[in-house]
Amino acid sequence: MNRGILLTVCIFAIVVLVVVAGFFLLDIEKVALSYWGFGSLLFSLAVSMLAAITILLPKKRRNAVFYSFGLSSATTLYLTAIIVGLIASKAFEKNLNGFILLQVIIHSLFIITAIIIFLASEHIRNKNVETQKKLDSGEYDRPKRGGF
Template identity: 50%
Template sequence: MTTVIVFTIAILVVIAGFFLLDIEKIALNYWAFGSLLFSLAVSLLATLALVAPKENKGSVFYTGGLSSAIWIYEIMVVISVFFTNKFVEHMYRFVFLEIAINALFFISALVIYNVSARLQYNDAKTYKNLQSGEYNKPKRGGF
């Protein structure tokens, strides 16, 4: 619930800031505004997926990796929004940059999820083998 409240406040601050501050209403600024709102919504969903109960929720790689990816993603989007003035003449470059940032985040989130699930599976398999005494049995030719 706290996560939803924090992100709701952040979204409301961004919306209020865009409409109440003296920001020139051009297409590039609308793209920046939209990309910032989209990144906040994506971060909210990723954070909710992070705190939701999962079979691999105990995996340090999953929690640490996904939370780091969320922070890096948000920082990259905010930095790109601050430099919108550099893209005034070539708006398509800004759109491409935002698409690239989103694609990199989605790819890294999928990789983190898949690797953490694989690590969790391997850890569970190793633990099961330890409990069954599999590693206490001598190998062929051993003592």
């Protein structure tokens, strides 16, 4: 196993342990809203860990720069949105369904963004390979119709 992947798994395991310990040891009211927020945070940590691991995997069929920075930025925005949603959860005390919908929307937007980044990075890489092949074959050195 790659050292970077092992380190990522260890870091996220520690963060999950801290979140679980904090939820049960702190004086947090144990109501449905708190449990949904807790579950949403754990789910977002799992998704973020998978995103971090995919960034560390070899990028043979993807544009490495676009994929790495795009997915890193999307994951950062995703975690920020989850944390802000949890901080603002007091506004949803009377509306648990609204809080659940907000969390589902945040998770869905991240997953859609990650899929778009994955497909776009693969498309960019394919275009770059195609352009490089044309450069290597000298196709861009030939004059076009009517040229010199």
